[in-house]
Amino acid sequence: SQNESSITLQWNKINNNISFVLQYDGTETNISSPAGDGPVIHTVTSLTAGTKYTFTLFSVLDNVRSSGVSIAAVTKPQNAEGFRSSIQDESSITLQWNKINNSTSFVLQFNGSETFISSPDGDGPVTHTVSSLTAGTRYTFTLFSVFESIRSSGVQLTAVT
Structure with missing residues (x-):
């Protein structure tokens, strides 16, 4: 999902030993594997409205990264002003x-x-x-x-x- 300033990403958990690294806009975020079953959900905040972002997700085991998978997602545009x-x-x-x-x-x-x-x-x-x-x-x-x-x-x- 998305709004004007954030995008929520979701992916399938591999197992409890695998963590993740999310790259976008020159930043990296480490994401631990959550307890329990179900998908991993992560919200990226402080984004700019009406902007296209490319996210690359790596799974990590013992400091070794997968080749990664990339997706593009956009934030909602701002409403028109002065209507x-x-x-x-x-x-x-x-x-x-x-x-x-x-x-x-x-x-x-x-x-x-x-x-x-x-x-x-x-x-x-x-x-x-x-x-x-x-x-x-x-x-x-x-x-x-x-x-x-x-x-x-x-x-x-x-x-x-």
């Missing part, structure tokens, strides 16, 4: 929010549908107009930031035509 309605008329609402970076796209949910929105070139806010709406109606929009197919927790906005 607001900027213009509304009888049949449309224009939404606006702050761009995060060029690698983060967005998904807008409302009325049971989802719209994928790419991160625009350049600086400045992201603007998206939702049309074909009904006059005098309240709509709830949920905006997710998306990085490497992982969604943020989402922010909500209610706006009326």
